[in-house]
Amino acid sequence: MFQIPTWAYEFHGHKCPFMPIGYRMGHLAMQMLDVGRSLNHEMFVFSEMGIGHPQGCMQDGIMAATSATFGKGQIHKMFYGKVAAMFYYPGKGAVRISLKNDFVDKISPHEFFKLRKQGVKPSDIPTDIAEDVIKIVLTAENNELFNTKMLENFKFSPPLTSFSKAKCEDCGEYVFEHYLRKSNGKNVCIPCSGYENFENIIRPRIEIGE
Ligand SMILES: [Zn+2]
Ligand SMILES: [Zn+2]
Numbered sequence: 001m002f003q004i005p006t007w008a009y010e011f012h013g014h015k016c017p018f019m020p021i022g023y024r025m026g027h028l029a030m031q032m033l034d035v036g037r038s039l040n041h042e043m044f045v046f047s048e049m050g051i052g053h054p055q056g057c058m059q060d061g062i063m064a065a066t067s068a069t070f071g072k073g074q075i076h077k078m079f080y081g082k083v084a085a086m087f088y089y090p091g092k093g094a095v096r097i098s099l100k101n102d103f104v105d106k107i108s109p110h111e112f113f114k115l116r117k118q119g120v121k122p123s124d125i126p127t128d129i130a131e132d133v134i135k136i137v138l139t140a141e142n143n144e145l146f147n148t149k150m151l152e153n154f155k156f157s158p159p160l161t162s163f164s165k166a167k168c169e170d171c172g173e174y175v176f177e178h179y180l181r182k183s184n185g186k187n188v189c190i191p192c193s194g195y196e197n198f199e200n201i202i203r204p205r206i207e208i209g210e
Pocket of ligand 1: 012014015016017018019057122
């Protein structure tokens with residue numbers, strides 16, 4: 001049976017099946033790309049999940065397995081509402097891994113999800129029920145869980161990194177330089193600029209060639 005370290009459950013906060021699914025997804029991605037954990041900023045993950053739907057727990061599993069973390073700027077969300085992620089390791093390549101529909105259909109009727117739909121929080125679900133559904137995840141073969149595809153011509157231009165900062169001329173708080181905006185001739189931070197649309201600086205720019 002696949003092993004998930006105890007600290008990963010502690011970090012995640014509760015026992016559920018989707019953190020382990022993400023852990024296995026991240027582990028498989030590292031195997032397929034023949035790489036180890038990202039001690040620094042090596043691998044980028046493009047999570048196809050969105051917000052406002054369940055299963056986001058998967059992303060904590062991906063971080064735990066790979067050490068490609070949100071805090072180190074390695075996790076980007078695509079907001080597609082899919083249980084899938086693309087993993088890109090410069091110099092090694094890219095792979096997309098998605099959870100198979102059949103596996104989703106297999107675990108959906110489990111008592112764990114019945115309770116979740118009734119509004120029971122994951123941490124309040126009896127341990128034996130949570131451990132039972134996790135066991136289904138940990139005993140499955142990779143090909144029962146996932147569809148995988150190497151992305152041959154994947155391109156990603158990471159946002160520019162800059163250590164330069166300046167003070168917003170309105171609120172006085174420090175802002176990293178490339179986030180400063182011009183408003184009435186002053187250099188100001190995004191909230192002070194009144195700009196609502198700043199998506200262009202937070203959405204990743206990727207190309208997936210065929
Ligand atoms: Zn969870
Ligand atoms: Zn400001």
